[in-house]
Amino acid sequence: MEGAKMHWFSILISLMVIAFLAGIVLLILLRTVRRDLTRYEVLDKEELSGWKLVVGDVIRAPGNATLLCVMVGDGVQILGMAVVTILFAALGFMSPECRGT
Incomplete structure (x- = not known):
């Protein structure tokens, strides 16, 4: 039954690698969105630029x-x-x- 133990171990390692890579992608995405939001908050509220122009397309x-x-x-x-x-x-x-x- 040692083959079964190694099989479960390899599945666990694969899931850990997937979770680690997903975490890295999520971290990069969050940093980018946070930086963009802080940059757009500094801009004038009446000036529409960047992601604010997409609002009409998202709801359609x-x-x-x-x-x-x-x-x-x-x-x-x-x-x-x-x-x-x-x-x-x-x-x-x-x-x-x-x-x-």
């Missing part, structure tokens, strides 16, 4: 709303099935020792 409905809904729905379904499959594999329901169950 997308051009192909039906296609967007279909793509988001398909993506959520594929992600959900991948999570369920990985969960079943982690719990041992998809073990090669008990095929066909």
